Amino acid sequence: MNILILKNGKVEIRNVNGTMVATIGNGDVIFADFNDDQTLIVITTSKGKVEIRKPNGTIVSSSIGNGDATGARWYGNEIAISTKDGKTEIRNINGSIVKRF
Numbered sequence: 001m002n003i004l005i006l007k008n009g010k011v012e013i014r015n016v017n018g019t020m021v022a023t024i025g026n027g028d029v030i031f032a033d034f035n036d037d038q039t040l041i042v043i044t045t046s047k048g049k050v051e052i053r054k055p056n057g058t059i060v061s062s063s064i065g066n067g068d069a070t071g072a073r074w075y076g077n078e079i080a081i082s083t084k085d086g087k088t089e090i091r092n093i094n095g096s097i098v099k100r101f
Contacts, residue, residue, distance in 0.1 A: 001015075001016055001038070002014060002015055002016075002021055002034070002038055002055070003015075003016070004032045004033070004034060004041065006029055006030070006031070006032060008027065009025065009026075009027040009028050009029050009030075009046070010023050010024065010025040010026075010027055010029060011023065011024050011025045011029050011032045011041065011043065013041075013055055021055070022055060022056060022057060023057075024041070024043075024053055024055075024056075024057035025043060025045075026045070028045045028046040028047060029043050029044070029045055029046075030044050030045065030046050030071075031043070031044040031071045031072065032044070033072070033073045033074055034074070035074045035077075036074065036076075038055065039054070039055070040052055040053070040054060040055075040060060040074075040093075041053050041054075041055060042064075042072045042073065042074055042079050043072075044069050044070070044071050044072045044081075047067065048065075048066075048067045048068045048069045048070070048084070049062070049063060049064075049065070049067055049069065050063075050064040050065045050069045050072045050079065050081055051063075051064070052064065052079075052093065060093075061093065061094065061095060063095065064079065064081070064091055064095040065081050065083070065089060065091065065095070066083070068083045068084045068085070069081045069082065069083060069084075070082045070083065070084055075090060077092075077093065078090050078091060078092050078093070078098060079091050079092075079093070087100055087101065088100070088101055
């Protein structure tokens with residue numbers, strides 16, 4: 001099991017002993033979350049963008065949502081995105097909206 005640590009706007013992936021596994025991001029990350037099997041990471045940037053990346057840093061999807069995200073977490077196989085207007089969007093991995101409330 002690995003853990004995610006935000007440092008200087010980047011995501012550090014560390015193993016349980018604290019050893020660095022990888023660093024990903026462009027220096028503007030404000031939140032990151034692993035999916036259940038730790039094969040994907042959802043990242044929220046300070047610009048309101050949501051990205052999905054593999055743990056090696058490869059971008060799977062770079063523009064999920066409307067660019068107004070304050071945070072994004074995995075919600076099963078979908079992504080729950082909190083927006084600046086206080087709403088929550090559930091989106092699939094391709095970025096299509098499933099529900100907004």
